[in-house]
Amino acid sequence: MELVADRLATVRERIRAVAARANRAAEEITLLAVSKRQSAEAIRAAYAAGQRAFAESYVQEAMEKQAQLCDLDITWHFIGRIQTNKTRQIARQFAWVHGLCDPEHARRLHEQRPPDQPPLAVCVQVNLSGEHSKGGLSPAALPDLLEVCARSARLRVRGLMTLPAPATTEEAQRAPFRSLRILRDHMATPERPLDCLSMGMSEDLEAAILEGSTLVRIGTAIFGPRPTSMSGPMRGQP
């Protein structure tokens, strides 16, 4: 687990280096550790190295780990595909949801967010490449969803998220991130600044930060490859 601390230090250094290249303060960029399919022990190792924000993609798996880690002061983000029959658990168990792209899910999360918790922070997922497999709504559908969120006091829209298809050159990686930032600039209002741009993963965090990312979602570069065997920590998950 020393490895996790070392890898985390390397990721922080990558963020610092590219922030300097972009003339940005590294503190503007939140590092979200994507711990899906990783063990509770791996999360503890990252926590011991100072990491506080963690993201999960599978509700059942997340709840098991949250129970094992309830002694830690973790901010939990949900970054998986939202299933209608899981919105109640998502509304209760997480502080943030990235990947909202359905008005019906917005309505359910609003209704199901417990009143004694702060509003659920939301990033709306936009699909800029037209690839349906990746989830997210089209830019044309964004105003309607933002409208639904604005009427939902239990939700607080923080910004936009995107998950582009992998690309190999930095210029190709930057294109969808730039599109998301431009879309955000068009949609932002004083009441709804959309100040969070949730974009960038292990392979393309530099490209994302150069285009204005304020939150990078990093799994492999912190925890190593995700176990795929059904007997591992992901047991029972798709």
Ligand SMILES: *Cc1c(COP(=O)(O)O)cnc(C)c1O
């Ligand atoms: C798994 C996942 C990540 C992390 O991907 P890595 O390549 O391991 O850094 C980021 N965002 C989303 C939405 C994911 O599902």
